[in-house]
Amino acid sequence: MFKNSILKNISIVLLLTVVAISCDDSGSDNPELEATPIVTTMIDGYQVELLSDNDLRTGYNNLYWKITKDGSSVDIAQISAMPMMHMTQMSHSCPYTSPEMMEEFSDYYQSSVNFIMPSGEMGSWDIMLEFTTSDDMTVSGTVDIEVESSWMITSAQSGDGNTYFITWYAPTSPKTGNQDLKFMVHKRENMMSFPAVDDAELSVYPFMDMGGGEGHSTQFETPTTKGDGMYEGSINYSMSGTWTTEVQVMTSTDTTSAVTFEYSVIAQ
Numbered sequence: 316m317f318k319n320s321i322l323k324n325i326s327i328v329l330l331l332t333v334v335a336i337s338c339d340d341s342g343s344d345n346p347e348l349e350a351t352p353i354v355t356t357m358i359d360g361y362q363v364e365l366l367s368d369n370d371l372r373t374g375y376n377n378l379y380w381k382i383t384k385d386g387s388s389v390d391i392a393q394i395s396a397m398p399m400m401h402m403t404q405m406s407h408s409c410p411y412t413s414p415e416m417m418e419e420f421s422d423y424y425q426s427s428v429n430f431i432m433p434s435g436e437m438g439s440w441d442i443m444l445e446f447t448t449s450d451d452m453t454v455s456g457t458v459d460i461e462v463e464s465s466w467m468i469t470s471a472q473s474g475d476g477n478t479y480f481i482t483w484y485a486p487t488s489p490k491t492g493n494q495d496l497k498f499m500v501h502k503r504e505n506m507m508s509f510p511a512v513d514d515a516e517l518s519v520y521p522f523m524d525m526g527g528g529e530g531h532s533t534q535f536e537t538p539t540t541k542g543d544g545m546y547e548g549s550i551n552y553s554m555s556g557t558w559t560t561e562v563q564v565m566t567s568t569d570t571t572s573a574v575t576f577e578y579s580v581i582a583q
């Protein structure tokens with residue numbers, strides 16, 4: 316009996332030692348981000364890797380940037396990444412944010428972009444990347460990208476002749492039951508500037524057409540402003556199938572026409 320309990324204690328000590336060693340081994344300094352590779356290109360001897368959560372598409376996308384030289388990470392003092400669409404008659408940008416170093420993955424910079432048009436016959440997209448290293452080298456170049464079309468962004472005109480872009484931020488894969496409902500709102504100031512709109516109220520109406528003049532809505536909480544162009548609420552889809560959601564943006568001075576998102580809701 317006595318011997319048994321000593322053995323037990325020894326094996327617990329051994330087990331703890333193994334756990335401690337394996338913890339040490341996994342503590343790597345710069346963890347790799349697991350994401351979808353979009354483009355890898357060379358700019359002035361620097362390797363630029365662009366990753367995202369999915370293939371790039373119209374609507375909201377996270378962009379993850381990794382810049383290396385000869386296989387080692389580069390100290391960056393400043394970085395910008397401006398999306399541009401080149402069309403026959405003109406070029407334009409879209410709503411986007413500047414890259415910031417990621418807390419958990421210090422080799423990566425994260426930015427975001429709300430693409431307002433897909434690539435195609437109408438034109439092509441690239442991202443103008445510019446960065447300054449900590450030893451004061453400024454490097455710039457363009458990264459060519461493909462943007463697929465999605466249902467997750469639409470534009471709305473206001474009575475004052477302004478154009479607003481409404482992005483369906485969440486849920487990206489709508490399913491039956493309760494979930495966050497989030498939109499982003501941006502205003503087109505000119506072809507290069509699309510500031511976030513924070514002072515709007517949204518009017519939202521989800522609807523399922525059952526055919527034969529029948530249809531119904533479902534339980535939801537209208538999204539309200541959270542800053543940086545984001546509006547958060549919730550929705551509880553009562554049925555799977557095709558749904559529409561009408562959205563209208565109202566600021567203190569301006570009201571848009573109602574626009575409609577159409578998408579399918581899967582059964583959970």
Ligand SMILES: [Cu+2]
Nearest residue numbers: 400402432438
């Ligand atoms: Cu365009």
